[in-house]
Every structure is written in structure tokens, then in C-alpha cells.
Amino acid sequence: MTTKEFKAESKRLLELMINSIYSQREVFLRELISNSSDAIDKLYYRALTDDNISFNKDDYYIKIEADKENRTLSIIDTGIGMTQEELENNLGTIAKSGSLAFKNENEIKDGHDIIGQFGVGFYAAFMVADVVTVISKSIDSDQAYKWESQGTEGYTIEPTSKDTVGTVITLQLKENNDDENYDEFLEEYRLKEIVRKYSDFIRYPIKMDVTESKLKEGSEDEYEEYVEEQTVNSMVPIWKKNKSELTDEDYENFYQEKRFGFDKPLKHIHLSVDGTIRYNAILYIPENRPFDYYSQDYEKGLELYSNGVLIMEKCADLVPDHFSFVKGLVDSEDLSLNISREMLQHDRQLKLIEKNINKKIKSQLLSLQREDRDKYEKFYDAFGRQLKFGVYNEFGANKDVLKDLLMFYSSKEKKLVTLDEYVSRMPEDQKYIYYATGDSYDKIEKLPQTELVADKGYEILYFTEEIDEFAIRMLVNYKEKEFKSVSSGDLGIDEEESKETETKQEENKDLFEHMKKVLENKVKDVRVSKRLKTHPVCLSADGEISIEMEKVINAMPD
Numbered sequence: 067m068t069t070k071e072f073k074a075e076s077k078r079l080l081e082l083m084i085n086s087i088y089s090q091r092e093v094f095l096r097e098l099i100s101n102s103s104d105a106i107d108k109l110y111y112r113a114l115t116d117d118n119i120s121f122n123k124d125d126y127y128i129k130i131e132a133d134k135e136n137r138t139l140s141i142i143d144t145g146i147g148m149t150q151e152e153l154e155n156n157l158g159t160i161a162k163s164g165s166l167a168f169k170n171e172n173e174i175k176d177g178h179d180i181i182g183q184f185g186v187g188f189y190a191a192f193m194v195a196d197v198v199t200v201i202s203k204s205i206d207s208d209q210a211y212k213w214e215s216q217g218t219e220g221y222t223i224e225p226t227s228k229d230t231v232g233t234v235i236t237l238q239l240k241e242n243n244d245d246e247n248y249d250e251f252l253e254e255y256r257l258k259e260i261v262r263k264y265s266d267f268i269r270y271p272i273k274m275d276v277t278e279s280k281l282k283e284g285s286e287d288e289y290e291e292y293v294e295e296q297t298v299n300s301m302v303p304i305w306k307k308n309k310s311e312l313t314d315e316d317y318e319n320f321y322q323e324k325r326f327g328f329d330k331p332l333k334h335i336h337l338s339v340d341g342t343i344r345y346n347a348i349l350y351i352p353e354n355r356p357f358d359y360y361s362q363d364y365e366k367g368l369e370l371y372s373n374g375v376l377i378m379e380k381c382a383d384l385v386p387d388h389f390s391f392v393k394g395l396v397d398s399e400d401l402s403l404n405i406s407r408e409m410l411q412h413d414r415q416l417k418l419i420e421k422n423i424n425k426k427i428k429s430q431l432l433s434l435q436r437e438d439r440d441k442y443e444k445f446y447d448a449f450g451r452q453l454k455f456g457v458y459n460e461f462g463a464n465k466d467v468l469k470d471l472l473m474f475y476s477s478k479e480k481k482l483v484t485l486d487e488y489v490s491r492m493p494e495d496q497k498y499i500y501y502a503t504g505d506s507y508d509k510i511e512k513l514p515q516t517e518l519v520a521d522k523g524y525e526i527l528y529f530t531e532e533i534d535e536f537a538i539r540m541l542v543n544y545k546e547k548e549f550k551s552v553s554s555g556d557l558g559i560d561e562e563e564s565k566e567t568e569t570k571q572e573e574n575k576d577l578f579e580h581m582k583k584v585l586e587n588k589v590k591d592v593r594v595s596k597r598l599k600t601h602p603v604c605l606s607a608d609g610e611i612s613i614e615m616e617k618v619i620n621a622m623p624d
């Protein structure tokens with residue numbers, strides 16, 4: 067038996083692979099399981115065209131076996147297996163993907179479930195193992211073969227015996243040292259955890275012998291342990307199921323299982339998009355604001371799957387900032403992944419998905435606003451500020467997406483109203499959308515500046531958050547109605563009295579001059595006002611910036 071060296075630049079490549087492609091070594095298991103799943107898929111495709119092969123889905127599985135004593139971990143599958151030649155070609159040549167070739171040869175158009183394509187995943191095993199042994203029997207061969215490698219030095223292939231078609235991959239885990247401990251990959255709970263994280267939606271059962279305990283027979287407090295073979299993955303992803311099969315509770319359970327939040331989601335959105343880019347998504351609007359939501363620590367993002375295999379835990383590019391509260395996941399078969407499967411080659415695909423998701427979230431929020439106002443208000447209470455920031459940020463680039471989602475407290479309705487509701491109620495002679503700013507609804511109510519507008523019977527929106535006025539200024543208008551602060555100089559109300567005010571201004575000229583002097587540097591001018599009814603005096607702003615905005619701007623660090 068001779069040791070064959072890896073082909074081409076494989077040695078260097080392998081070293082590179084082992085040490086730098088993956089950010090987390092636990093993904094080796096994802097790679098091996100994905101290969102096993104591909105191998106079973108291939109058998110399935112073969113059965114479609116070969117009458118001698120019958121494929122009964124229940125007979126096919128992947129099994130993970132940990133042997134603590136010998137420190138080995140095995141991944142066993144009942145897939146198509148590899149011939150001697152295939153072992154040589156597929157495992158002896160880095161970057162050669164038998165799976166990709168299979169897809170091409172068999173012209174599998176909808177074979178999107180086959181995961182392999184780069185021909186490197188297998189070598190991830192060397193991140194955790196010193197020796198990797200592959201025993202495989204192909205459906206096309208009566209002889210089984212053993213492939214073995216210690217990493218960069220090369221590999222050996224020799225005949226061996228194996229009864230059934232399929233592959234067993236055994237990893238001799240690396241020795242622990244001061245920095246690294248590989249024993250975790252022998253622990254039941256850890257292996258389960260990794261399977262659930264990355265491979266939960268592999269369509270074949272991933273089995274493990276799991277130790278459970280039960281009450282001893284005849285005893286009331288003595289337990290005994292027993293070993294049971296369990297399937298640890300859930301196989302069918304909820305997002306691939308039919309919406310009609312799923313209940314609200316299913317979605318809620320999934321939200322909790324995924325630990326998207328401790329609250330109940332306020333709304334779920336289940337998408338199956340079949341456009342330029344195909345994807346499934348389950349999105350949630352949380353009920354509560356995460357404690358760190360408005361802080362630097364909060365990270366937006368959705369889980370990203372490619373064909374049911376987790377690629378990224380938090381893909382920020384999938385949700386726009388103004389909807390950063392949305393939780394959930396996206397699964398697409400059309401992603402072109404980079405070699406580590408941790409990133410995409412083109413962000414064009416993500417952009418398309420994001421654009422689409424942006425639209426869907428908006429329309430779902432709008433329907434919530436129309437159909438369940440209580441729920442919408444709850445949502446708005448938690449995340450409304452983010453929407454307003456969204457209007458203001460990026461120089462208003464997203465204002466059209468967001469303007470209909472905004473709500474403000476109304477002087478007339480005494481509750482939150484939308485801009486659309488405001489404008490549709492406006493009397494014909496009303497030119498502007500009026501708003502007043504202050505610390506609280508109560509304080510705004512008592513502002514002298516609101517009197518004239520309120521007296522006219524016009525509705526006023528109360529702005530209590532600093533961002534409110536900035537956002538509205540970015541909007542400029544809504545349905546062609548401009549926004550107007552009640553404290554702005556010209557309110558656009560009754561011009562007819564202007565003669566009278568002019569005379570009054572003239573008559574009291576000296577008094578005003580004196581007041582102006584006393585208040586020097588504090589006010590620009592003192593004038594007769596038409597807007598006051600019961601209050602003797604009020605402040606008003608002349609220029610572009612309102613008094614409230616000025617306060618905010620002055621408070622900002624330089």
C-alpha cells in the first residue's frame with residue numbers, strides 16, 4: 067500500500083482550508099452531514115431512472131456516533147457511497163466536487179436540494195481531527211474501500227469490507243492542549259446543539275444514541291439510565307410547510323424555539339417568493355422592544371439559510387435599518403455562496419431579497435394598522451421611534467415607505483392618528499397640517515400658541531419626541547399638505563384682521579420698543595399677535611427652525 071500525495075497545490079490549499087476558511091470549527095459537522103444528505107439525495111435521483119433501485123425514504127438516514135473512550139466521532143450514512151475511483155477523485159482532489167458534477171451530469175434542474183458544490187467542505191474535518199477514515203461502499207461496486215488521511219501528508223486507499231451501501235466517516239479527534247479542547251465534540255448535548263443549529267432542516271433523519279433516564283421499575287425515586295436512538299433534527303422546516311397547515315401557535319412556538327425573543331410575536335409574516343430570486347421567509351414583529359434596542363449593542367439581522375442549511379446567524383443586509391426590529395429567517399436556494407458558506411459572492415441577491423422584504427413588512431404593518439389598531443399601537447409604542455428615525459435618516463430616502471406608518475397624538479381625537487386620517491378630515495379652508503411640540507400632551511394642550519389653530523376648529527398633532535419634528539421636516543408635506551408648527555410666524559389663518567393688528571402695532575410702538583430692549587438678545591422682535599385668545603403672550607419662531615428644534619440642536623454635542 068502506497069501513500070498517495072494530494073494532487074496539485076492541494077497541500078498548501080489544505081493547510082489554508084483547515085486553518086483559515088471557517089470562523090468556527092464546529093461547522094465541520096455541518097459539512098459532513100451535508101455531504102451525507104447529498105449522498106442520499108443522489109441515491110434518490112438514481113432510483114428515479116433506475117428500476118433496479120427502489121428508494122424508500124424511511125430506510126435512509128444519517129447517524130452520528132461518539133466514542134468517548136477512543137475519542138472518535140463517526141458520521142454514518144446510507145447514501146450512494148463512493149467507488150475507489152470516486153474516493154480518489156473526490157476526496158483526493160481538493161476543490162473537486164462530485165456533487166456538482168452529479169448535478170451537471172444528471173441535468174438536475176430542480177436539484178437545488180443538493181448542497182455540495184465547492185469540493186472543500188469535507189476537509190473541514192481536519193479542523194478537529196488528526197486522522198480521518200472514510201469507509202465507503204458504492205451502489206455501483208461490490209467492493210468497499212477505506213480511504214485514510216492524516217491531513218496534509220496525503221492519503222491511502224485500500225479494499226475493506228462493508229455490508230451495506232453507504233459511507234462511514236470516522237474522525238480521530240485531535241489531542242486536547244492548553245488552548246484547545248476537542249472533547250466537546252464527543253458530548254451528546256453539544257453534538258445535538260450543533261446539529262440543531264446548522265442541520266436541523268436536513269430532510270433525512272439525523273440519528274444519535276441518546277442517554278435518557280427513567281424511574282426504575284417498582285421504584286418511586288430511583289432512576290436508571292438507558293440508551294435510545296433518537297432523531298435530533300426536525301427535518302421539515304416550518305417555512306417549507308404550507309401556510310394552511312400551520313396555526314398561530316406553530317409560529318409562536320417556532321419564535322420561542324429560535325429564541326427570537328421572550329415575548330410573543332405580535333405578528334408573523336410567512337413568505338414564499340417565486341420571482342427573480344426564490345426564497346422562503348418567516349418574519350416576526352416582536353411585541354416588546356428588546357432592552358438594548360435603541361443602543362449601540364443592538365444588532366439587527368435575520369438568519370440566512372441556503373437550502374435549509376444555516377449560513378449566517380445574523381445577516382444584517384436582509385433588513386433595512388428602519389425595520390431593524392424584525393426577527394426571523396430567510397431560506398433561499400438561489401444564493402451563490404462563497405467557499406466557506408459564511409458569505410455570499412454577490413450581495414445583489416441579498417439586495418433583491420431585502421427590497422422585497424422591505425415592501426412586505428410595510429404592507430403587513432399597514433394592514434395591521436387598518437385591521438387591528440390596538441395591536442398596531444402596541445407595536446408603535448415599542449418601535450415607532452425607529453420608524454421616525456427611518457424617515458429622517460439617509461436624507462429622507464425612505465420617507466415614502468414610512469410616511470403612512472407614522473402616527474401622532476391628535477388634539478381632537480385624543481389618541482394616535484395617521485397622517486392620512488388627519489388630512490382626510492381637514493376642513494376645506496385649512497391649508498396646513500398643524501403640529502405643536504412639547505414635553506407632554508398635557509403641556510402642549512396648555513400652550514398659548516395652540517389657541518388660534520384650535521379655535522379655528524383645526525386638529526393639531528402633538529409632538530413629544532425630539533425626533534418628531536425632524537422627521538416631519540424631512541417629509542415636508544403629506545398628500546400635498548405642508549406641515550406647520552403652531553409657533554411659526556405665519557400660520558396661514560385669517561388675513562382679514564390684518565388691518566386692525568397693524569394699527570395696534572403702530573399705537574403700541576413705544577411699549578414694544580421698550581420690551582424689545584429689556585429682552586435684548588433673547589427675542590428678535592415683539593409684535594401684536596392675532597393668535598392669542600386667553601393668553602397674554604407667546605413665543606413664536608420666525609425662520610426655518612422651530613423653537614423646539616433649536617433646543618435639540620443646541621443640546622447636541624459639537
Ligand code: ADP
Nearest residue numbers: 101105156163164165182183184185186187188
Ligand atoms: P462538496 O460537498 O462541495 O462537493 P466536499 O469536499 O464536501 O465538497 O465533498 C467532496 C465530494 O466528495 C462530494 O462532492 C462527493 O462527491 C464526495 N463525498 C463526500 N462525502 C460523501 C459521502 N458521505 N458519501 C458520498 N460521497 C461523498
Ligand code: MG
Nearest residue numbers: 101182187188
Ligand atoms: Mg460538501
